Amino acid sequence: MLARLASKRLLEIRQAFRQSPQTIRSLSTALNYVSSNLCFLASKSFDLDSTGGTCAFSDFIDLVCLFGVCVQHIDTPENNPNVPWEFNEANKPKVNEILSHYPSNYKQSAVIPLLDLAQQQHGGWLPVSAMDAVAKVVEVAPIRVYEVATFYSMFNRAKVGKYHLLVCGTTPCMIRGSREIEDALLKHLGVKRNEVTKDGLFSVGEMECMGCCVNAPMITVADYSNGSEGYTYNYYVREHHKLHYYPFSHFNEDITPKRVVEIVEALKRGEKPPHGTQNPERINCGPAGGNTTLLGEPKPPPCRDLDAC
Amino acid sequence: MGLGSLASRALRSSSSSRVLSTNPRYNLIRTIVSTPELHKPEAATEAASEPDLPKRTPIAGARVHFPNPDDVIEVFVDGYPVKIPKGMTVLQACSVAGVDIPRFCYHDRLSIAGNCRMCLVEVEKSPKPVASCAMPALPGMKIKTDTPIAKKAREGVMEFLLMNHPLDCPICDQGGECDLQDQSMAFGSDRGRFTETKRSVVDKNLGPLVKTVMTRCIQCTRCVRFASEIAGVQDLGMLGRGSGEEIGTYVEKLMTSELSGNVIDICPVGALTSKPFAFKARNWELKGTETIDVTDAVGSNIRIDSRGPEVMRIVPRLNEDINEEWISDKTRFCYDGLKRQRLSDPMIRGADGHFKPVSWRDALAVVAEVLHQVKPEEIVGVAGKLSDAESMMSLKDFLNRMGSNNIWCEGNGKYLDADLRSGYLMNTSISGLEKADCFLLVGTQPRVEAVMVNARIRKTVRATKAKVGYIGPPTDFNYDHDHLGTTPETLAAILDGNHPFSAALSTAKNPAIIIGAGIFDRQDTAAILSLLNSLSAKFKNLITPEWNGLNVLLLNAAQAAALDLGLIPESDSGMESAKFVYLMGADDTNLDDLPKDAFVVYQGHHGDKGVYRANVIFPSTVFSEKEGTYENTEGCVQQTVPAVPTVGDAREDWKIIRALSEVCGVRLPYDSISGVRSRIKNVAPNLLRVDEREAAVFSGLLKPEGSGKVSAVPFGVTVENFYMTDAITRASKIMAQCSALLAKK
Ligand code: SF4
Ligand code: FES
Numbered sequence A: 001m002l003a004r005l006a007s008k009r010l011l012e013i014r015q016a017f018r019q020s021p022q023t024i025r026s027l028s029t030a031l032n033y034v035s036s037n038l039c040f041l042a043s044k045s046f047d048l049d050s051t052g053g054t055c056a057f058s059d060f061i062d063l064v065c066l067f068g069v070c071v072q073h074i075d076t077p078e079n080n081p082n083v084p085w086e087f088n089e090a091n092k093p094k095v096n097e098i099l100s101h102y103p104s105n106y107k108q109s110a111v112i113p114l115l116d117l118a119q120q121q122h123g124g125w126l127p128v129s130a131m132d133a134v135a136k137v138v139e140v141a142p143i144r145v146y147e148v149a150t151f152y153s154m155f156n157r158a159k160v161g162k163y164h165l166l167v168c169g170t171t172p173c174m175i176r177g178s179r180e181i182e183d184a185l186l187k188h189l190g191v192k193r194n195e196v197t198k199d200g201l202f203s204v205g206e207m208e209c210m211g212c213c214v215n216a217p218m219i220t221v222a223d224y225s226n227g228s229e230g231y232t233y234n235y236y237v238r239e240h241h242k243l244h245y246y247p248f249s250h251f252n253e254d255i256t257p258k259r260v261v262e263i264v265e266a267l268k269r270g271e272k273p274p275h276g277t278q279n280p281e282r283i284n285c286g287p288a289g290g291n292t293t294l295l296g297e298p299k300p301p302p303c304r305d306l307d308a309c
Numbered sequence B: 001m002g003l004g005s006l007a008s009r010a011l012r013s014s015s016s017s018r019v020l021s022t023n024p025r026y027n028l029i030r031t032i033v034s035t036p037e038l039h040k041p042e043a044a045t046e047a048a049s050e051p052d053l054p055k056r057t058p059i060a061g062a063r064v065h066f067p068n069p070d071d072v073i074e075v076f077v078d079g080y081p082v083k084i085p086k087g088m089t090v091l092q093a094c095s096v097a098g099v100d101i102p103r104f105c106y107h108d109r110l111s112i113a114g115n116c117r118m119c120l121v122e123v124e125k126s127p128k129p130v131a132s133c134a135m136p137a138l139p140g141m142k143i144k145t146d147t148p149i150a151k152k153a154r155e156g157v158m159e160f161l162l163m164n165h166p167l168d169c170p171i172c173d174q175g176g177e178c179d180l181q182d183q184s185m186a187f188g189s190d191r192g193r194f195t196e197t198k199r200s201v202v203d204k205n206l207g208p209l210v211k212t213v214m215t216r217c218i219q220c221t222r223c224v225r226f227a228s229e230i231a232g233v234q235d236l237g238m239l240g241r242g243s244g245e246e247i248g249t250y251v252e253k254l255m256t257s258e259l260s261g262n263v264i265d266i267c268p269v270g271a272l273t274s275k276p277f278a279f280k281a282r283n284w285e286l287k288g289t290e291t292i293d294v295t296d297a298v299g300s301n302i303r304i305d306s307r308g309p310e311v312m313r314i315v316p317r318l319n320e321d322i323n324e325e326w327i328s329d330k331t332r333f334c335y336d337g338l339k340r341q342r343l344s345d346p347m348i349r350g351a352d353g354h355f356k357p358v359s360w361r362d363a364l365a366v367v368a369e370v371l372h373q374v375k376p377e378e379i380v381g382v383a384g385k386l387s388d389a390e391s392m393m394s395l396k397d398f399l400n401r402m403g404s405n406n407i408w409c410e411g412n413g414k415y416l417d418a419d420l421r422s423g424y425l426m427n428t429s430i431s432g433l434e435k436a437d438c439f440l441l442v443g444t445q446p447r448v449e450a451v452m453v454n455a456r457i458r459k460t461v462r463a464t465k466a467k468v469g470y471i472g473p474p475t476d477f478n479y480d481h482d483h484l485g486t487t488p489e490t491l492a493a494i495l496d497g498n499h500p501f502s503a504a505l506s507t508a509k510n511p512a513i514i515i516g517a518g519i520f521d522r523q524d525t526a527a528i529l530s531l532l533n534s535l536s537a538k539f540k541n542l543i544t545p546e547w548n549g550l551n552v553l554l555l556n557a558a559q560a561a562a563l564d565l566g567l568i569p570e571s572d573s574g575m576e577s578a579k580f581v582y583l584m585g586a587d588d589t590n591l592d593d594l595p596k597d598a599f600v601v602y603q604g605h606h607g608d609k610g611v612y613r614a615n616v617i618f619p620s621t622v623f624s625e626k627e628g629t630y631e632n633t634e635g636c637v638q639q640t641v642p643a644v645p646t647v648g649d650a651r652e653d654w655k656i657i658r659a660l661s662e663v664c665g666v667r668l669p670y671d672s673i674s675g676v677r678s679r680i681k682n683v684a685p686n687l688l689r690v691d692e693r694e695a696a697v698f699s700g701l702l703k704p705e706g707s708g709k710v711s712a713v714p715f716g717v718t719v720e721n722f723y724m725t726d727a728i729t730r731a732s733k734i735m736a737q738c739s740a741l742l743a744k745k
C-alpha cells in the first residue's frame, strides 16, 4: 500500500520535473528531495519490494550524474587515460625546479605546484592523463593525485573557455546576489555551469571567497586569451592583466546582472574592461562617494593616567 | 568489533541504573557507562573487597606488552588508574581500562585517520574534547569518558553523521550489524535538527564482490586505508571535499585485490556490502558456526553463517597467529560452490556410459567385488586437496589392509619424503614472519598461493622495509621485491656467494627462505632441497636456536596432515600399473597414464574433474558439513565444525571408507570419529592437539648432499587462477565471475 503511494508520489515529482524549466541547482535539490523522500517512505513500508526500491533509487542517481554533480571522472574522447600527455620542453626545467624545493623522499609534496603547472600548460584545465603524468613525476599512485585534484576547486577537471568566469559563491557574495549574477551569465551565454560556449570563449564556474567580500558580489575572470604560457594563477599580479576582479557595487544591485553581461560582451569584442569595482562612485574598496571615516589624521591612543593608579 | 553488544550494554546499563539505582550492587557492574558512584573512592574500595563482581576486563582482549619497564605510564580513565606503555593512544588506554570508546574511523590494524570525531572524550585541563584515537596518552592524564561534555560531543558528532546518511535501514544489508545504527542507539539523540535535503552519491562499481551504496558512506576512509595499507592496491581514494566528498576510484576501475572482500567488514555502515549476499538474509536470522577454511593451506579462521540448511555467507574470525582478522576473497565467496554441482547419491556408471543412482548397499558391494579381483599392488589411493586427517587415516588403513601402500595426497608429488616435519612445514610460523628482515621466495607466488601469508609478508615489508628476493616466473607482487631469476640455478648462485643477494642474506638477522610447494612436482625436488640444506649450512643465521628461517609454503589444506600421516607413494609408477584407483576427492590428479580398463572409484562432494573417469561415485560431505581435522602449512592443527546438514545421501568420508571396509571383509576397528582420532594418535599425535602449532623437532631439511643436480627448467606458476583451485571454488558462480574478470585483464 505504502509502496504504491511512494511510486505515485514519485511519478508526480517526475512530472513536475518535465514541466519546469530546469536549472541544475533546482533539479539536483529536487532529486535529493525525491531520493530522501523515497528512503523515508521505504523505511516506513517494510513490504516495499527492496529491489524495486533501489531500482528507482539508482535511476535517480544516474540522473544526478548526468547533470554533473558527481566527482567521478567520465571518459570523453578528449579526456581519457589513454590520451598521451607530457610536460612540454619549456616546462620540464620548471618541473625539476619545483621538485628541488622538496626533500627527495617527500616528492609527493610537489603535487600541487605540479598540477598547477600542468593546468597552465593545458589551457586551464587538467585532463586525467595530465594527472597521471604528475603522479609519475612524484612517484605516487594516480589515485593520490586525483584526490588532490578533486579537492581543490581551482583545478578544473573539465575543459574551460578562453575566459573562465568564476562567480564567488561564498556567503557574503551570495547574500549580495551572486546567484542572480550567475543566472544572468548562464542565461546570456546559453550554457550550464562548467560548460563551454560553442565558440569556446566562455565558461562559467563557481569559486570560493576571494577576499573581496567588501565589494560583494564579485566574479573573477581567468583570462587565457594570451595563451597558457603567460598565464599565472597569482591574482595579485594585476598589472599583468592576467586575472581581473570585477567587484560589483553594493548600491546598484538591480543593474549588476546587466553589467556582467556588458563585461562579457566587451570581452567577446576583445576589449579588456577595467577590473576592480564596477561602481563608478567607488575607488577600489572604498565606500561610494568618498571616505566616511578616517577623514583626518587619526588621534594617537590616549596615554594612561599614571597618577591615577 | 562488538559494537552491537556495546550498544545493548549501554542501553541495558542506563535502564538498570534507572530502575535499580537503589541497589548499590548494580551500580558496581561496570559497563561502558561509568556511574558517578564509581568515581568515589569508597565505591572503588567496595569493589575491591567484593571479588565476585565482574572485574573490569579490557575490551576485545586488548593486551598490553611492556617492552621496556621504564616506558610504563599511568593514566586515569574515569578515575581508575591504568598502567600502559608509552605511545599508546587515549583510546587504547581506555580499552585497556575496560571502557569502549565509540568510533568509526579508528581501526586497530589501520593507520590513524582521526576524521570521524566519534571518539571524543574529555581530558582534564584540555579546553575542548579530544579525539581519543589520535591523541597519545600522557603520564597522569585524567580521561573522562562519561561526562556531560563527552556525551554531548558524541551526540553532536552523531547528529552531523546522520545529517547526510539516508534513512534506508530497512533496505540496507548492514542493518543489524551496523556500527552507525548501534552507536546512534547508544550515543545519539532521538532527533536531529537538520531540515535540508540529504545529498546523494553515485554508486561505484567495485566488481562482482563488493556492492556499493555510496550515499550511505560516512567518509571514515577505512576502506581507503585498508586498500592502500593492507591490500596494497592503490585504487580507492577520497575524492572531492566538503559535502561533495566521495569514496571512489575517479577513473573507471575495479578493485583488483584478493583481499577486497574485507572492506565489507571494515566499512562501519552499509556503504560497502557483499554483493552475492545482497538482500539474501538478515544477520539475526543466521546461525554462526566457528570453523576454519580449507581452500588453501593457511587454514584461515572463519565463521560460517547459515540459515537452515543453507550457507549464507562466510566471514572471518580473529586469529592473530594465522589470518589476523582478514580472509581472502576465495575463502569468503566460495560458499555458493557448496550448494552447486553437489553429488547427492551413490552412482554407478552403466554400460551406456551414464551414471545411475543406486543405493549405498549396491554401490559398496560393486566396489568390494572389484577390489577383490585386483592384485594388491594394483590398488592406488589418492586423497584430494580438501581431505581431512580422519578420512586420510581411514583411507590409508583401509588400503593397507587390502595389501596396498600406494596412497598419496594430491600436490605432494612423488619425490618428497615425509621423514622430517621441518622439511614440509612453515617453520618460522606465519606470525613469526613478522620478525624476518630478509625474504627469499623460491618458486612461490604467495599472493595467489596463500593470501594470508602474503599479507603477513607485506605487513613486514611495510613495517620494517625488509628486503624481498624472488626466484620464479614474473608475477604480481604488492610489495617491493627484487626479481632475482627464474630457475633454480639462481639459488645455486646465491649459495656460491657470487650473487648480490647472498650479501643481503648473510647480513640479515632473521632471514626467511620460503619454498613453494610447487617444486614438489619437479624432477629435481631433491636437488633443490639439498641446495637449500647447504644454504642453511652456509648462512648460519638461517637456523639458530631462536630462529628457523627455512620454510615450505604448502598449497592445499590436506597436504600437511597427509605428510604427517605418511601418505607417501610407495613406487614411482603408481598410476601406470593401477587397476583400481580410489580417488578421495582428488580432482587434480593426472589420470592420463591410467590403463583404460582400470576401475575408478570417486568419493567426493562435487561433480568435478574426478567424476569424468569414475566408474562408481560415493557422495561425501564438504568442510561445512563435517567435523574434520586439518593441519595448516605452519603445522597448526584445527578442526572444522559442521554448520549445515549434508545434502541427499552423502556421508562423511571416513564413514564411507569404514562401511566399504566392512563390505570388503577387512573391517576397520573404529566406529566413531573419536575412534579414528585415537588411531591417528598412534601415527601422528600432534594432529590431536587442536589449535596448537606443533613445531618441527629437528630443524633444517637434512637432505643428503648432492642428490642430483638442479635442472635449468624455470620454476612454473603453481596457481593459474586464484579464484578456482578446487572442486568447491570451481563450482562457484561468484568465483567464475571473478575469474572472467581476471581473464579479461
Ligand atoms: S565506504 Fe565505508 S569504509 Fe569507506 S569511507 Fe565510506 S563508510 Fe568508511
Ligand atoms: S564572499 Fe565573495 S569574495 Fe568573499
Ligand code: FES
Pocket (backbone or CB within 6 Å): B102, B103, B104, B105, B106, B113, B114, B115, B116, B117, B118, B119, B120, B131, B132, B133, B134
Ligand atoms: S575514531 Fe577517532 S576520530 Fe574517528
